Amino acid sequence: MDIQLKEDKILNIITSIILVIITLIAFYPLYFVFIASFSDPVSVSLGETWLFPKGINLEGYKNILSEQKIWTGYANSLVYTVIGTILNVVVTMATAFPLTIKDLPGKKYIMIYFMITMFFGGGLIPTYFLMKNLGLLDNRLVMIIPGLISVWNVTIARTNIQSTIPDELIEAARMDGCSFIGCFFRMILPLSKAIMAVLVLYYGVGHWNAYFSAMIYLSDTAKYPLQLVLREILIQTELTLELIQDNEMARKSMENVELMKYGIIVVASVPVLILYPAVQKYFVKGVMVGSLKG
Amino acid sequence: MTEKKSLPSTRRRKWKKILEYKQLYFLLLPAVIYIAIFCYQPMYGLVMAFKNFSPLDGIWGSPWAGLNHFQRFVTSPVFFDILKNTLTLSIYSLVAGFPLPIVLAFALHYTRNKYFKKTVQTITYAPHFLSVVVICSLCLILFSPRTGIVNTAIEKLGNERIFFMAEPKYFKHIYVWSGIWQNCGWNSIIYMAALAGIDQSIHESAMIDGANQLQRMWYIDFMGILPTIVVLLILNTGSIMSVGYEKVLLLQNSLNAEASEVISTYVYKKGVVGGEYSFSTAVGLFNSLINFILLFSVNMISRKLNDVSLW
Numbered sequence: 001m002d003i004q005l006k007e008d009k010i011l012n013i014i015t016s017i018i019l020v021i022i023t024l025i026a027f028y029p030l031y032f033v034f035i036a037s038f039s040d041p042v043s044v045s046l047g048e049t050w051l052f053p054k055g056i057n058l059e060g061y062k063n064i065l066s067e068q069k070i071w072t073g074y075a076n077s078l079v080y081t082v083i084g085t086i087l088n089v090v091v092t093m094a095t096a097f098p099l100t101i102k103d104l105p106g107k108k109y110i111m112i113y114f115m116i117t118m119f120f121g122g123g124l125i126p127t128y129f130l131m132k133n134l135g136l137l138d139n140r141l142v143m144i145i146p147g148l149i150s151v152w153n154v155t156i157a158r159t160n161i162q163s164t165i166p167d168e169l170i171e172a173a174r175m176d177g178c179s180f181i182g183c184f185f186r187m188i189l190p191l192s193k194a195i196m197a198v199l200v201l202y203y204g205v206g207h208w209n210a211y212f213s214a215m216i217y218l219s220d221t222a223k224y225p226l227q228l229v230l231r232e233i234l235i236q237t238e239l240t241l242e243l244i245q246d247n248e249m250a251r252k253s254m255e256n257v258e259l260m261k262y263g264i265i266v267v268a269s270v271p272v273l274i275l276y277p278a279v280q281k282y283f284v285k286g287v288m289v290g291s292l293k294g
Numbered sequence: 295m296t297e298k299k300s301l302p303s304t305r306r307r308k309w310k311k312i313l314e315y316k317q318l319y320f321l322l323l324p325a326v327i328y329i330a331i332f333c334y335q336p337m338y339g340l341v342m343a344f345k346n347f348s349p350l351d352g353i354w355g356s357p358w359a360g361l362n363h364f365q366r367f368v369t370s371p372v373f374f375d376i377l378k379n380t381l382t383l384s385i386y387s388l389v390a391g392f393p394l395p396i397v398l399a400f401a402l403h404y405t406r407n408k409y410f411k412k413t414v415q416t417i418t419y420a421p422h423f424l425s426v427v428v429i430c431s432l433c434l435i436l437f438s439p440r441t442g443i444v445n446t447a448i449e450k451l452g453n454e455r456i457f458f459m460a461e462p463k464y465f466k467h468i469y470v471w472s473g474i475w476q477n478c479g480w481n482s483i484i485y486m487a488a489l490a491g492i493d494q495s496i497h498e499s500a501m502i503d504g505a506n507q508l509q510r511m512w513y514i515d516f517m518g519i520l521p522t523i524v525v526l527l528i529l530n531t532g533s534i535m536s537v538g539y540e541k542v543l544l545l546q547n548s549l550n551a552e553a554s555e556v557i558s559t560y561v562y563k564k565g566v567v568g569g570e571y572s573f574s575t576a577v578g579l580f581n582s583l584i585n586f587i588l589l590f591s592v593n594m595i596s597r598k599l600n601d602v603s604l605w
Binding site for chain 1: 308311312313315317318319320321322324325326328329331332333334335336337338339340349397398400401402404405406410413414415416417418419420421422423425426427430431432434435436440441446447450451475477480483484486487490493506507508523539540543544560561565566568571574575578579582586589
């Protein structure tokens with residue numbers, strides 16, 4: 001027993017060290033961006049601000065507040081995310097529920113029909129022409145309709161409904177004269193709150209963070225989501241600045257970007273970062289490997 | 295006689311059932327239509343790869359090109375470079391990034407202190423929720439030659455500042471390790487779930503038989519989650535040729551292009567930017583075919599060796 005206790009102790013120390021190191025590595029860049037966002041930009045670029053904020057300076061946040069395109073982007077992203085996510089979750093649940101009914105005729109073929117799309121796709125160019133033919137180019141709907149469901153999320157939802165709601169419950173409700181649509185709205189949805197919370201997070205974060213489809217399909221800057229505005233400000237300016245440093249215009253905008261860059265990252269990431277801990281305990285429901293089979 | 299009679303009646307019963315379940319089909323309808331338009335329609339568009347597509351003539355009206363575009367890609371001078379870059383990024387990501395979430399999951403699993411465990415989980419999950427644009431901006435900002443904190447540290451240690459983003463040799467490290475930083479915590483969830491599913495009574499009986507902690511860790515826990523590990527390895531290997539354009543495009547610039555041009559960014563540039571529709575469709579198709587063949591063969595090998603398979 002003595003040896004076992006000693007082993008336990010050693011193991012405890014090793015795991016604690018591993019966890020502390022990994023946590024610090026994950027945490028520090030986020031923490032640094034946060035303190036740098038309201039510290040004096042000069043002390044940040046000289047490397048003096050690294051553990052505590054120094055020379056509190058809210059100039060950056062003021063500039064962000066006065067930057068019109070950031071707010072347009074924010075509003076656009078909010079609209080795309082809210083409408084998109086509601087549609088995603090409703091359609092995903094509506095698709096998952098029938099696939100949990102054991103004796104649904106043709107279920108196997110419907111499953112195959114969905115599954116194939118997880119392994120095959122048309123790729124970038126054919127999809128681009130599809131959007132063009134559907135009139136979705138430079139149309140706000142392109143940020144909402146494509147990606148309506150993810151087959152992966154449908155299988156996750158389906159497995160969860162199967163494991164949390166017994167068949168007998170639905171059969172009993174059917175006996176009592178409840179229609180399937182009635183069952184869906186009155187039983188399945190209210191009993192699946194946990195998995196729906198996970199789906200809201202998955203789809204919502206996906207919408208909020210999307211930039212690529214906006215980049216290739218949208219051309220009107222008034223329709224740009226926040227991420228595309230961020231790309232313009234942070235990545236393009238930052239790179240041009242590093243490459244051409246002697247241009248007067250570039251230097252002007254450089255100072256501006258220099259002042260705002262940490263704050264912009266904070267402003268863009270905070271909505272997501274305050275939401276996920278609320279759903280964290282349900283994450284395990286969203287990662288069932290077994291769901292791909294059967 | 296009886297057979298003839300039963301056939302229509304089973305069919306009728308089937309139809310009756312379909313009618314009874316019509317509301318379920320109604321619920322499935324939006325997804326079925328969506329998949330038909332947004333997933334199957336582009337698959338039909340792949341015909342473009344075998345044509346000399348011009349938007350005016352449409353897919354059907356354009357003349358056939360056979361395998362010309364594939365041939366042109368395979369024999370083009372950039373072929374080996376972008377193939378090498380693609381494989382370098384994905385294999386490096388896989389080799390460096392695959393074991394870490396397993397280590398993290400084990401360390402979390404053996405931690406008794408609930409609050410410590412939950413704090414570690416919350417913090418390590420956080421980067422997963424940041425967008426690609428934010429992750430890439432972070433790389434640019436932290437590694438910036440003038441103001442980046444990494445370079446400040448390098449200088450304080452008495453070394454020369456390095457322009458990380460402009461040097462091809464650093465590209466793969468930045469790409470891979472920023473990815474690991476972002477997803478290590480998140481990817482550990484699945485192993486945590488698998489570890490939690492292992493029956494504790496096995497541990498108890500092993501303890502009575504005198505197995506020590508390390509032996510139990512290896513023979514019970516590690517072997518217990520091995521099927522999960524294998525399935526994830528299959529999935530990852532199957533996508534070894536698909537390095538996405540989203541992140542690469544953001545980290546790429548003219549100075550590091552020789553190390554950062556991968557198949558998907560090449561498709562993007564030739565197709566969306568350059569207008570060579572048929573050619574870039576062919577390149578994309580070539581890429582996904584190889585992916586599928588890889589997934590299929592790794593799955594088959596694993597089924598033969600371990601009896602673990604995706605389907």
